[in-house]
Amino acid sequence: MSTQDLVIPAPREILTQPRRSDKVFRGVVTGGGLSSLAILGLIAIFLTYRGFEVLRQEGIGFITHSDWSISTDDAGNVLESHFGLAAMLAGTILCSLIAVVIAVPISVFSALFLNFYAPGWLKNILITIIDMMAAFPSILFGIWGFLVLMPSVEYWAKLLHRYLGFIPVFDMQVPVYTRSPFVAGVVLSIMIIPIITSVSREIFSQAPLDRIQAAYALGATRWAMIKAVVIPHGRSGVIGGAMLGLGRAMGETVAVFTVLNIVFQVNWQMLLGAGGNVASLIILKFGDASPYEIKALMAAGLILFLLTLVVNALANLIVKTTGKSGR
Amino acid sequence: MTMTPAPTKPWAASTKDRAIDGAIFVVSLLSSYLLVFITPLKGKLAYFACFFITYAIITTGIKGIQRGNAAAKDALVNSLVAIGAIVTVIPVASILLTVLQKGLPGISFGLFTHDMALATPTDPLSNGGLLHAITGTLTLMVLALIMSVPIGILTALYLTEIKGRFTGPIRFLVQAMSGVPSIVAGLFILSAILYPITKAYSGFMGALSLTILMIPTIARTSEEVLNLIPNDLREAGTALGGTQWRTVAMIVLPAARSGLVTAVILGVARIAGETAPILLLTGGGDRVNPNAFNGPMGSLPYYIWKSFNAGSPEAITRAWAGLLVLVGLVLFLFTSARFLGARKVSK
Amino acid sequence: MDSSVKPSSLADVANAKSPKMPGTSALGTGLETRGVHAWFGKHHALSNISLDFAAGTVTALIGPSGCGKSTYIRTINRMHEFIPGAAMAGEVLLDGKDVYAPGTDVTKIRLQIGMVFQKPNPFPSMTIGENVLSGLKLAQLKTDKKDDLLEECLERAGLWNEVKDRLGAHGGSLSGGQQQRLCIARALAVRPQVLLMDEPCSALDPGSTLRIEETIRQLSDTMTIIIVTHNMQQAARVSDYTAFFLSDGGPGQMIEVAPTSEIFSRPQDSRTESYVTGRFG
Numbered sequence: 001m002s003t004q005d006l007v008i009p010a011p012r013e014i015l016t017q018p019r020r021s022d023k024v025f026r027g028v029v030t031g032g033g034l035s036s037l038a039i040l041g042l043i044a045i046f047l048t049y050r051g052f053e054v055l056r057q058e059g060i061g062f063i064t065h066s067d068w069s070i071s072t073d074d075a076g077n078v079l080e081s082h083f084g085l086a087a088m089l090a091g092t093i094l095c096s097l098i099a100v101v102i103a104v105p106i107s108v109f110s111a112l113f114l115n116f117y118a119p120g121w122l123k124n125i126l127i128t129i130i131d132m133m134a135a136f137p138s139i140l141f142g143i144w145g146f147l148v149l150m151p152s153v154e155y156w157a158k159l160l161h162r163y164l165g166f167i168p169v170f171d172m173q174v175p176v177y178t179r180s181p182f183v184a185g186v187v188l189s190i191m192i193i194p195i196i197t198s199v200s201r202e203i204f205s206q207a208p209l210d211r212i213q214a215a216y217a218l219g220a221t222r223w224a225m226i227k228a229v230v231i232p233h234g235r236s237g238v239i240g241g242a243m244l245g246l247g248r249a250m251g252e253t254v255a256v257f258t259v260l261n262i263v264f265q266v267n268w269q270m271l272l273g274a275g276g277n278v279a280s281l282i283i284l285k286f287g288d289a290s291p292y293e294i295k296a297l298m299a300a301g302l303i304l305f306l307l308t309l310v311v312n313a314l315a316n317l318i319v320k321t322t323g324k325s326g327r
Numbered sequence: 328m329t330m331t332p333a334p335t336k337p338w339a340a341s342t343k344d345r346a347i348d349g350a351i352f353v354v355s356l357l358s359s360y361l362l363v364f365i366t367p368l369k370g371k372l373a374y375f376a377c378f379f380i381t382y383a384i385i386t387t388g389i390k391g392i393q394r395g396n397a398a399a400k401d402a403l404v405n406s407l408v409a410i411g412a413i414v415t416v417i418p419v420a421s422i423l424l425t426v427l428q429k430g431l432p433g434i435s436f437g438l439f440t441h442d443m444a445l446a447t448p449t450d451p452l453s454n455g456g457l458l459h460a461i462t463g464t465l466t467l468m469v470l471a472l473i474m475s476v477p478i479g480i481l482t483a484l485y486l487t488e489i490k491g492r493f494t495g496p497i498r499f500l501v502q503a504m505s506g507v508p509s510i511v512a513g514l515f516i517l518s519a520i521l522y523p524i525t526k527a528y529s530g531f532m533g534a535l536s537l538t539i540l541m542i543p544t545i546a547r548t549s550e551e552v553l554n555l556i557p558n559d560l561r562e563a564g565t566a567l568g569g570t571q572w573r574t575v576a577m578i579v580l581p582a583a584r585s586g587l588v589t590a591v592i593l594g595v596a597r598i599a600g601e602t603a604p605i606l607l608l609t610g611g612g613d614r615v616n617p618n619a620f621n622g623p624m625g626s627l628p629y630y631i632w633k634s635f636n637a638g639s640p641e642a643i644t645r646a647w648a649g650l651l652v653l654v655g656l657v658l659f660l661f662t663s664a665r666f667l668g669a670r671k672v673s674k
Numbered sequence: 675m676d677s678s679v680k681p682s683s684l685a686d687v688a689n690a691k692s693p694k695m696p697g698t699s700a701l702g703t704g705l706e707t708r709g710v711h712a713w714f715g716k717h718h719a720l721s722n723i724s725l726d727f728a729a730g731t732v733t734a735l736i737g738p739s740g741c742g743k744s745t746y747i748r749t750i751n752r753m754h755e756f757i758p759g760a761a762m763a764g765e766v767l768l769d770g771k772d773v774y775a776p777g778t779d780v781t782k783i784r785l786q787i788g789m790v791f792q793k794p795n796p797f798p799s800m801t802i803g804e805n806v807l808s809g810l811k812l813a814q815l816k817t818d819k820k821d822d823l824l825e826e827c828l829e830r831a832g833l834w835n836e837v838k839d840r841l842g843a844h845g846g847s848l849s850g851g852q853q854q855r856l857c858i859a860r861a862l863a864v865r866p867q868v869l870l871m872d873e874p875c876s877a878l879d880p881g882s883t884l885r886i887e888e889t890i891r892q893l894s895d896t897m898t899i900i901i902v903t904h905n906m907q908q909a910a911r912v913s914d915y916t917a918f919f920l921s922d923g924g925p926g927q928m929i930e931v932a933p934t935s936e937i938f939s940r941p942q943d944s945r946t947e948s949y950v951t952g953r954f955g
Contacts, residue, residue, distance in 0.1 A: 018571070025572035029489055032481025036500040036546070039539060043507070043515040050518040109411025117408050120758070126412060128665070133419050135593075135661050137600015139628050140650055143635055144422050147429075147643075152372065190418045197415060210795040214857070217753060217791075219784035219864060220812035221401035228812055232799035244506075251508025253603040254632070279510045283606060301514035305507065312506030316499070331721065334713040334761030337774040338752065394779050397814040 043305060051299025054292075058083055062299060066264050068281070070293050083296040085303060087264045091181060091275035092307075094268060095256060096249035098185025103193045104242050110193070111200035112226060127201075134194035142255040145187035150259065153183045181275040184260045188252055192245035199241030199319065203234040236318050243315030251308050253279035278304045351389070355382040379410050426651050433648025442625070444614035448637035448645055457649055459615040460630035463530065464656070466619050467609075467626055468595050470534035471541055476591055478538075479545030486546075487553040488561075488575055505543035512539040513604030521608060528610025530624030536604035541594040548593055552586030553579065589668045596660040600653055602628040627653045684950065685939035687910035703769050704729035704898055705750065705787075705868050710764035711925070712745050712754060719745050721925035723764070725917055727868070732890060732899040734909035734934065737919035738954065742926025743902045746919070747870045750900070751787040752780050768867065785813055788866035792873040794853035796845035796860070803841035805856055809864040823863060831859035832889045851882020858889060869893065871901040875908065887912045906950060910934060918946045 018026070048055075055062055065084025110130075114123050207230040215225040262276035262284055276284075282297050289297060340348070359377035363369065383406035391399030438456040446455025482501060486494055516536045525532065556579055564574030580587070605611070610623025611633060627649055634645040705727040712720035720742040727733050735743045748754040749762050752773060765772045773783045796805045806827050810817060817823060824841070828834040833855040837848070848856060854874060861869060871890070875883040890899055890912050903909050909916050916938075917931040930937065930946045941947040948954060 022570045022572055025570075025575070026489055026491075029481050029485045030491060030493070032478050033485030033489075033493060033497045035478050036482060036497060036504050036542065039542075040500055040504060040507075042519060043511065046515055046519040047511075050522075106411050106414050109408045110415045112404075113408035113412040117405070118412070126416065129416055129419055132658070132661055135596050135657050136422065137602070137628065137653060137657065139600060139602045139631055140422065140426070140654060143631070143646060143650065144425055148421065148425050152370070155370065156372070193415055208795075210791060210793055211797060213753065213756075214791065214795040214797070215808075215812060216756065217751060217784060217789035218809040218812055218860065219781045221397050221781055223401040223404040224397055224812040224814075226404075228797060228800075228808065232797075247506045251506070251510070253508070253510045258635070279508060279603065282510055282514070283603060286607060298514060298518055301511050305511045308506050308508055308511075309503055312503055313499070315506075316502045331718070332709070332711060332763040334711070335763055336755070336761050337776065338755045338780065341776045343776070394781075395814065397781065397812070398779075400814075 044302070047298050047302035047305060051295050051297075051302050054083055054296040054299045055302075057081075063089065063303065068264050068285070068296075070290065070296075081292065081296070083293075083299075084264075085278060085281075085300055088276050088278045088281045088300070089303070090268065091260070092250050092277035092279075092304075094181045094275065095184045095188055095260070095277055096246050098182060099188035099192055099249040100242055100246050102186065102189035103196055103245055104238070106189075107193050107196035107241070107245075108200055108238060110197045111204055112230075114197075114201050115204045116222060116226060116230075130194045130197055134198070138191065138252060138255045141187055141191050142258040145183065145190075145255060146258040149187060150179070150183055153186060179260055181260065184256045184275070184277075187255050187259055188249040191252065191255060192248050195248060196238075196241045196245045199244060200234065200238050203237030203241070203319075204230055207233045236321065240315045240317075240319030243311055243318065247308050247311040247315060250277070250311065251279060251304065252277075253283055256280045257283055347389075351382065351385050355379075355385060375413075379406060382406055383410075423654075426647065426654055429644065429647035430649075430651030433644040434651065438648060438652075442614050443630070448634040448642040449639040450641065452641055452644060452648075457627070457630050457645075457652065459613060459625040460627045460649065461652065462615050462617070463609075463612075463624045463626040463629075464599065464653075466530055466617075466624065467534050467537060467605075468599065470531065470619055471537040471598060472591065472595060474534065475538040475541040475545055475594065479542045479590070479594065480549050480587065482542070482546040483549035483553055484575065486550050488571070488579070501543050501546050504539070505547065507539065508603075509536070509540055509601050510603040510607070512536040513607040515539070516604070517607055527621075528608060528623045529621060530609055530616065530619035533605050533609035533624065533626070534619065536608055537598040537601060540598050540601060540604075544597050545590050545594040548590035549583075549587055552583050552590060555586070556582050585667050589664045592660050592664040592667070596657050596664065599657050599660065600628055602632060605629050606632065627656070684906055684910045685935045687907060688913075688935035688938055704731075705900075706765075706767040707746075707750065708765045708767065710746065710749055710766065711762060712742070712749050713759075713761040714757060715759035718925040720749070721927050723926075723928050725928060725931060727898050727900060727915075729867075729898050730894055730896075731915060732894045732901065732913045733915040733917060733931075734913035735900065735902045735917050735919055736904070736906060736909050737926075737929075737949065738921075739904070740926075741919045741921035743919050744872050745926070747789075747872060747900060747902060750868070751784055751789055751870055753784075753789070781813060785809070785864045786866050787868045787870060788861035788864065789870045789872065790854070790857050790861055790874045793877050794850060794857050796848075796853050796856050798844060798846040800845055801842045802837050802845055802848070802856060805845040806859045806863050809860060813864065815864070827859040827862040828856075830862055830889070830893060831855045832885055833859055849882075851878050851885065854878060854882065854886060855889065858886070858893075862893075866897060868898045868900065871899065873902055873904060876904065883908070906938070910938060918943075918949060920945055920949070 058065070061084055063084075064086050065082065066087040067082035067084045070081040070083075110126075114126060118126065211229045212225055215228050220228065256277050257280035260275050260277070260280065262281060264276075278300055282300055285293060285297060355378050358381045359374050362377040362381075363373050383403060386406060387399050387403040390402035433452055435452065437453060438458075439461070440458055441454075441456030442459035443455045443457075444459075482497065485491065486498060513536045516532055516539075520535065521528070521532050560578055560582060561574055564578045565571070569577070605626050605628050609626060609629065611629035612623035612625045614625075616622050616624050631646045631649040631653065634642045634649060707723055707725050710720060710723040711718070723746055725733075735746070737743055745754060750766055750773075754760050754762060762774075766774060768783070768786060772778075773780075773787075796802075797808060800808060803824055804811075806824050807820060809815075825834060825838075828837065833852060836852060837843075837856075845853070845856065854877075858874075875886055878886070887908065890901065893899060894914075901909075901912065903912075913934050915931060916934045918929045918937065918941075919926050920929050921927065930941065930943045932942070937946065938950055941950055
């Protein structure tokens with residue numbers, strides 16, 4: 001008998017017809033699963049639909065101009081309107097960036113502390129506290145920020161201005177420190193520290209143990225080991241976490257509203273008491289907005305939606321790819 | 328037969344090491360007082376900052392002289408990570424203390440039994456209360472629960488049980504949804520439902536927007552929980568001749584029960600304090616309104632917001648009292664979720 | 675484990691090695707462990723190990739799994755203490771000084787006592803060249819002859835010819851055997867007196883194994899090597915002395931130590947004999 005006689009058969013096709021109850025089950029579950037697609041799509045559609053008129057009228061100016069005014073006659077017809085989000089967008093970006101710049105170092109150090117320095121009991125207590133912080137409502141941060149943090153920050157901002165005023169970003173003509181993007185940034189940073197710490201902690205805990213051992217066996221101190229093994233491994237994950245925090249900070253409404261004066265002028269000086277972000281603008285103007293202005297607010301909401309969507313998508317992408325390769 | 332010696336840990340800090348650490352601690356403490364005295368820095372923060380900077384400098388210097396560069400950097404980082412952890416936790420302490428301190432004066436029995444139908448925020452505290460806010464928040468939570476839990480769990484089931492070709496996109500979309508700012512969710516319901524259809528504020532509108540915010544949290548946590556259920560259980564169910572849906576309904580879901588409850592509680596805790604969509608959609612009534620579909624509905628965040636904006640000392644105290652109640656609620660939910668989660672592990 | 679292996683054939687392998695004179699003064703006086711015990715929490719894992727390692731020799735530690743050989747070598751380079759709940763007793767003397775003495779700088783100890791692990795673990799975020807010199811960087815040691823050191827270590831590890839043209843490639847791009855030799859080069863760069871090897875070839879193919887064994891023989895000219903191995907043929911090929919560890923339900927103990935050819939031809943203890951003839955293990 002030679003091997004030529006052996007013919008390898010083609011694989012059999014296995015056709016399983018699921019029972020009807022299972023088909024229904026699969027349909028229902030799939031429908032539920034696709035709901036998020038539906039909802040996100042609807043959000044985009046409706047906001048665009050409502051805000052379209054304003055967007056068409058203002059064009060690209062909606063993003064680049066800083067006016068926000070509308071005048072109507074007695075009958076409620078619109079006479080003149082200018083809607084520009086530039087100041088608010090600048091404010092959104094400025095406050096969120098300040099928040100991230102403050103929060104990331106603190107979060108990374110905290111995460112390192114939790115993973116590599118803290119004894120077991122302390123680690124558990126701190127993790128509970130940090131998770132609890134993530135559950136606090138934003139209105140709490142807003143009011144606490146306004147009534148408690150701001151006076152304290154005012155004092156430190158004055159110090160910064162007095163001794164570091166030669167750096168342009170700390171300098172300003174009118175010393176109005178309270179209700180500044182800086183304070184808003186600080187409040188936001190406190191809100192996003194739990195998120196970034198949690199993500200960083202997860203990433204750091206996955207640092208490969210065998211390389212950690214290799215570093216120690218070569219005579220490394222704890223910090224040298226962290227620098228050689230944990231940080232290269234966790235770098236992208238931390239960046240992803242920072243972007244998640246950025247996304248959260250950009251969408252914050254109440255916490256910023258209480259703490260920031262809304263002024264329609266692009267302001268990059270973070271200690272000057274003016275700015276605003278898109279979300280707090282919407283809350284401010286919503287109360288007595290005419291129907292046309294509401295369309296403008298819808299358009300503003302659309303811009304905010306797209307912005308946070310992009311930032312969050314990028315963030316999740318980064319965190320996902322880090323988890324796999326660890327580089 | 329020699330006696331076994333006692334186990335020791337020669338690498339642990341010796342008495343001499345501890346004494347040196349203690350000395351450095353005291354020196355840093357004293358210099359922080361000194362620094363605060365001579366410079367214009369003031370306040371608790373100044374003391375902390377001076378203490379840590381001095382402590383860091385001294386320990387880094389000593390280790391550097393004793394053991395060289397690498398040890399010096401290591402000592403510096405030791406201080407930095409401790410500072411990081413402390414800075415992370417200080418705001419929590421401050422917030423909790425402030426809420427207690429400023430909110431307790433406003434708490435009274437009457438607070439829980441009256442609503443604001445006959446009072447304004449600037450009235451003295453004995454007038455009015457937040458009963459309507461509590462009932463409102465509870466109503467909103469229940470409504471949002473009813474709508475979001477099925478969708479959230481179904482989404483999780485799709486990702487873990489069916490794993491069809493939409494798995495990647497759906498997971499991505501759930502992540503994306505969790506990043507939607509609450510105000511955008513509010514605007515969406517406003518534009519899609521309130522303006523065209525109902526044309527009036529109501530609790531139900533608010534609940535809809537809260538649903539959007541809850542679904543991702545429930546879906547993600549449920550997915551994690553369901554993934555922890557070992558596949559053997561599913562295989563056992565199917566091997567016994569069960570259809571997929573029976574296996575899921577009668578074996579997988581019960582096994583994951585406490586984890587799913589945790590997921591739901593976490594979702595509820597997340598939206599308990601959401602303010603922005605509430606402000607847009609519910610109209611913030613001042614009286615207890617049992618009908619979620621008709622008429623403005625109050626809630627804790629709205630009550631707090633309104634009181635805060637009224638500005639007078641009584642109003643601000645009302646706001647803090649409201650915050651105290653809200654934080655109490657969130658903490659209660661949070662601890663229940665933790666407790667249930669821990670029990671699941673020990674099962 | 676082939677139960678038909680007779681002790682005498684292992685002894686033949688052992689005898690086939692070129693003889694070595696242990697202990698030259700340049701290497702220091704070697705390593706001694708006296709009455710070493712190790713615990714993990716309440717679990718007593720090692721009992722009363724007293725073993726001397728003369729400078730310039732290769733000693734193999736053999737015995738069934740789980741009898742504490744890896745724990746033992748980790749007490750030597752003070753890696754044991756990383757495990758929560760770890761405790762020890764006894765002394766580990768390098769050149770007559772106890773490495774556990776209070777006030778000892780443990781990072782310096784680990785520079786003098788190097789370790790190669792079972793699974794090769796080069797740092798993937800560094801190039802091959804950087805990997806070799808990483809020990810210096812971690813300990814912040816300065817040297818002006820980086821390239822010479824690099825070449826010397828890779829040469830001694832038997833890897834130079836294969837990687838000399840791609841020192842800038844990433845550490846993870848090598849085969850398993852090459853990675854392990856890279857780890858050996860890395861350990862050599864900080865010039866240890868003692869090199870501990872924890873089953874360094876068990877994850878490798880036979881070809882890489884033999885090359886690493888050659889490397890070990892050559893390295894023992896300038897350092898003391900202790901190698902944990904499950905492979906008795908490897909012990910016979912590579913080591914001057916062999917110590918047999920055993921744990922019969924209790925803590926691991928060292929049953930017998932002898933020059934390698936003797937332990938395989940004339941083991942003193944019946945348990946050693948059972949092990950080397952393959953009756954268990």
